[in-house]
Structures are given as C-alpha cells and as structure tokens.
Amino acid sequence: MKRERQGFVCIVITFLLVTAGFYLYAETAKSNDKGPAQPVLFSHKIHSGDNQIQCQTCHSYTEVSSHPGIPSVQKCMGCHSYVAGRDVEYTTQGGQTINIREEINKVKGYWRRQEPIPWVKVTGMYGTDSAGMPEFVRFNHKRHIKRGFECSTCHGEVEKMDVVYKAKDMTMGFCLSCHEENADDEQHKTELKDCLTCHY
Ligand code: HEC
Ligand code: HEC
Ligand code: HEC
Ligand code: HEC
Ligand code: HEC
Numbered sequence: 276m277k278r279e280r281q282g283f284v285c286i287v288i289t290f291l292l293v294t295a296g297f298y299l300y301a302e303t304a305k306s307n308d309k310g311p312a313q314p315v316l317f318s319h320k321i322h323s324g325d326n327q328i329q330c331q332t333c334h335s336y337t338e339v340s341s342h343p344g345i346p347s348v349q350k351c352m353g354c355h356s357y358v359a360g361r362d363v364e365y366t367t368q369g370g371q372t373i374n375i376r377e378e379i380n381k382v383k384g385y386w387r388r389q390e391p392i393p394w395v396k397v398t399g400m401y402g403t404d405s406a407g408m409p410e411f412v413r414f415n416h417k418r419h420i421k422r423g424f425e426c427s428t429c430h431g432e433v434e435k436m437d438v439v440y441k442a443k444d445m446t447m448g449f450c451l452s453c454h455e456e457n458a459d460d461e462q463h464k465t466e467l468k469d470c471l472t473c474h475y
Contacts, residue, residue, distance in 0.1 A: 308369030310440035311395040315381045316373050321365075323434035330426055330433070343416055345394055348386050355379055367437035398430070398441050413473050422457075
C-alpha cells in the first residue's frame with residue numbers, strides 16, 4: 276500500500292515538473308526577439324529611434340541605386356572610433372541583455388581583424404537565403420523612394436526594433452495592390468501590373 280502511494284506521488288511530481296518545464300519553455304520562446312540572431316546585436320531602436328540617426332546615413336544607396344546595401348564596418352567606425360558606448364546593461368524588447376560597451380567592442384574586433392560582419396539577411400532578395408525574395412523578381416528602391424514612399428510602408432517601424440525583423444510579407448499581392456492604388460492613370464496601371472514589370 277505504501278509503495279503504491281509513493282508511486283502515485285512520483286507520477287504527480289513528474290506531471291508537475293513537466294508542466295512547469297513546458298510553461299518555462301513557452302515563456303522563453305515568447306521572449307525571443309522576432310528577427311534572426313545576428314553576430315552583433317545592432318539595435319535600430321538605439322541608433323534610429325533614441326539617437327535619431329537617419330536611415331540613409333547607413334543605407335545610403337536607396338536614392339541613387341537599386342540596392343540600399345548594408346553599411347561596412349568602416350562606416351560603423353566613423354562613429355565608434357570615438358563613441359565607446361556606456362558601460363551599462365541594456366535589455367532588448369525580446370528580453371536579451373547585453374552590455375552596450377562590450378557589444379561595441381565586438382565591432383572594433385571585426386575592424387582590427389579587418390573582417391566584415393557576417394550579417395544574417397532579413398528581407399534581401401539577393402543570394403539564396405530563404406528569407407529573401409526569389410531571384411526572378413525585379414525590385415528597385417530608387418523609384419519607390421523618389422515617389423515619396425516611407426521605408427516603413429514596406430519594412431514596418433524599423434526605428435522601434437531592437438532586432439530588425441520582416442514586418443510585412445512582401446508577396447506579389449502586396450506589390451500589386453499598391454501598384455493598383457497608386458498608378459497615375461489607366462495606362463500606367465496596365466504597365467505597373469504587367470508581369471514583365473516585376474518578372475524577368
Ligand atoms: C552616426 C553615428 C553612429 C554610427 C554610424 C554607428 N553607430 Fe553604433 N552607436 C551610436 C551611438 C550614439 C550609440 C549609443 C551609445 C550609448 O548609448 O552609449 C551606438 C551604440 C551601438 C551599439 C550598442 C547598442 C546596440 O545597438 O546594441 C552597437 C553594438 C553599435 N552601436 C554597433 C554599430 C554598428 C555595427 C554600426 C555600423 C553598422 C554602427 N554602430 C554605426 C552611433 C553610431
Ligand atoms: C547606424 C547604421 C544604420 C542605421 C542608421 C539604419 N540601419 Fe538598417 N541596418 C543596419 C545594419 C548594420 C543592418 C544589418 C544588421 C541587422 O539586420 O540588424 C541593417 C539592416 C536593415 C534591414 C534588414 C536588411 C535585410 O537583411 O534584409 C532593414 C529593412 C533596415 N536595416 C532598414 C532601416 C531603416 C528603415 C532605417 C531607418 C529607420 C535604418 N535601417 C537605419 C544599419 C543601420
Ligand atoms: C515599396 C517597398 C519598399 C520601400 C518603400 C523600401 N523598401 Fe527596402 N526593401 C524592399 C524589398 C522588396 C526588399 C527586398 C528586395 C531587395 O533585396 O531589394 C528590400 C530590402 C531592403 C534592404 C536589404 C537590402 C540588402 O542589400 O540586403 C534594406 C537595407 C532596405 N530595404 C532598406 C530600406 C530603407 C532604408 C528604405 C527607406 C529609405 C526602404 N528600404 C524602403 C521594399 C521596400
Ligand atoms: C507602397 C506602394 C508600392 C509598393 C508596396 C510596391 N510598389 Fe512598386 N511602384 C509603386 C509605384 C507608385 C510605382 C511607379 C513609380 C513611378 O513611375 O514613378 C512603382 C514602380 C515599380 C516598378 C517599375 C519602376 C522600375 O523601377 O523599373 C517596379 C519594377 C516595381 N514597382 C516593383 C515592385 C515590387 C516587386 C514590389 C513588391 C516587392 C513593389 N513594387 C511594391 C508603388 C509600390
Ligand atoms: C508588382 C510586381 C509584380 C507583378 C506586376 C507581377 N508579379 Fe508575380 N511575383 C511578384 C513577387 C514579389 C513575387 C514573389 C513573392 C510571392 O511569391 O508572392 C511573385 C511571384 C510570382 C510567381 C511565383 C509564385 C509562387 O508561389 O512561387 C509567379 C508564377 C508569378 N509571380 C507570376 C506572375 C504573373 C503571371 C504576372 C502577370 C500577370 C505577375 N506575376 C505579375 C511580383 C509581381
């Protein structure tokens with residue numbers, strides 16, 4: 276009889292532990308930042324939100340070429356050779372904690388070793404990354420920026436993100452509905468909806 280009760284207590288305890296473990300796991304999963312883990316935690320919120328650095332300071336090709344490009348380490352060092360950063364802890368929206376100065380030291384490490392930072396792509400269509408757009412789609416930033424669209428129309432409010440993530444699914448429907456709404460006239464609409472406008 277005593278044996279049986281011990282067995283029952285064991286089962287109850289195991290059940291409680293498994294449940295607790297599950298909730299703990301669910302909590303950690305929930306607290307992850309939505310974007311991919313990056314080699315350096317580069318916060319757009321700190322740079323473009325808190326410190327008001329314009330997008331084009333770093334993605335400077337948006338108005339002159341089709342690829343906005345990711346800035347080089349040299350670009351970062353333009354500031355970080357004198358901005359050492361505060362020696363304070365910072366917790367991201369997703370609950371990761373970093374030390375501001377140590378995170379900047381990682382950037383200096385890449386600079387000393389003369390290595391590029393291997394950033395993980397979020398929305399790019401070049402290369403083979405699955406987060407990207409297929410190779411057969413033609414997209415050009417310049418025309419869209421010249422037309423006055425904000426970065427946030429397509430990328431969401433990046434200046435509020437600690438870890439940048441794909442805020443909008445840029446599917447064919449997304450492109451087409453905006454082309455439909457913003458065409459100057461019927462002929463322009465036909466042009467903007469033509470398969471060959473976007474496909475090679
Ligand atoms: C126009 C100036 C400027 C440029 C360019 C710049 N930063 Fe910063 N960065 C700052 C300032 C200001 C802070 C805030 C420092 C603080 O709060 O003590 C900062 C903070 C940081 C931090 C710590 C906070 C965080 O985001 O995790 C990292 C890491 C960082 N920068 C990396 C980079 C990288 C990588 C680049 C290049 C892609 C770069 N920075 C380009 C000004 C700049
Ligand atoms: C200080 C430099 C800096 C500034 C200012 C900056 N960015 Fe970035 N941006 C980066 C770096 C470095 C990356 C690559 C690392 C990452 O994805 O977090 C990046 C990545 C991105 C990506 C994802 C690219 C991909 O992989 O598909 C988008 C979208 C983006 N930035 C938009 C913006 C917008 C919009 C603004 C203005 C609100 C802005 N950025 C301001 C440096 C900057
Ligand atoms: C009309 C929609 C649209 C607007 C507006 C827009 N983008 Fe993009 N952006 C895209 C699409 C689509 C991609 C993915 C295709 C590609 O790689 O060119 C992309 C990719 C990017 C990338 C990654 C490029 C790379 O080289 O990996 C960055 C950085 C970026 N955008 C920054 C910006 C900034 C900064 C602005 C505002 C000045 C902006 N975008 C405005 C649609 C847009
Ligand atoms: C926010 C509205 C909007 C979105 C979203 C949008 N476009 Fe456009 N796009 C326009 C407008 C308006 C024009 C016409 C610009 C002009 O003629 O000045 C245009 C023009 C173009 C052109 C022709 C101009 C050129 O560069 O040769 C292509 C190609 C294009 N868009 C592709 C895309 C693709 C691909 C997507 C989705 C990833 C997309 N667009 C999303 C509004 C948008
Ligand atoms: C305004 C830009 C635009 C126009 C115009 C456009 N497409 Fe697309 N198309 C895209 C984008 C962006 C993708 C990739 C994202 C996706 O699959 O939704 C795509 C994907 C596709 C795919 C692959 C779908 C899949 O599930 O893999 C096919 C097929 C396609 N388009 C055919 C067409 C045809 C046919 C037309 C003309 C009737 C057309 N497209 C017009 C932007 C466009």
